[in-house]
């Protein structure tokens with residue numbers, strides 16, 4: 342198939358155009374930051390990757406929980422430093438751990454939507470009906486358990502498409518991406534808490550959205566990193582706020 346296409350395309354349009362077609366083919370099917378509409382979505386505030394502010398505030402965001410063993414460790418660390426964070430929970434996990442979600446809400450954290458199933462195959466199908474079912478089911482669960490209506494959605498695997506962003510717009514939600522410099526790949530098994538913390542501390546700037554995982558198998562190392570970075574950055578004058586609070590600081594001096 343590709344060979345046939347290549348022969349025809351090369352014949353009629355030349356190599357450059359062929360490569361361009363291939364690239365757009367990739368954008369259409371899966372992932373991620375290099376989507377050709379990314380800048381437009383950012384300008385329209387449909388996708389947020391960072392907040393422009395000179396206040397020393399950042400948002401810690403934790404994905405893929407709640408996890409009965411790991412998430413409570415994060416909650417205790419945050420409490421110790423009077424820090425607030427945003428938890429992007431998976432619906433089918435939240436369903437099994439409602440008390441952890443209630444605890445998050447009680448302690449002043451934001452609970453956000455990370456889909457019901459976190460299934461890459463469902464998200465790569467690129468069907469609006471499937472996106473809607475995933476987002477609405479998780480949102481209803483979060484609201485039922487915590488009485489908080491989630492306003493932020495983070496797609497599993499960072500998956501983005503026109504269909505998904507159009508739906509987000511219709512549902513008056515915001516796609517909560519993260520700041521590129523603050524993706525420490527903390528979920529990779531074997532990455533130490535110190536390595537994760539150093540990545541974040543060395544790249545810290547006001548307005549960043551820091552991507553971490555409480556629900557991944559390396560989560561206890563991430564929890565150690567959170568303890569280290571909260572200690573260090575709190576002393577440097579950083580404030581840790583929820584992502585919705587951070588968005589309100591846009592353009593604040």
Ligand SMILES: [Zn+2]
Pocket residue numbers: 404405455459497498
């Ligand atoms: Zn995830």
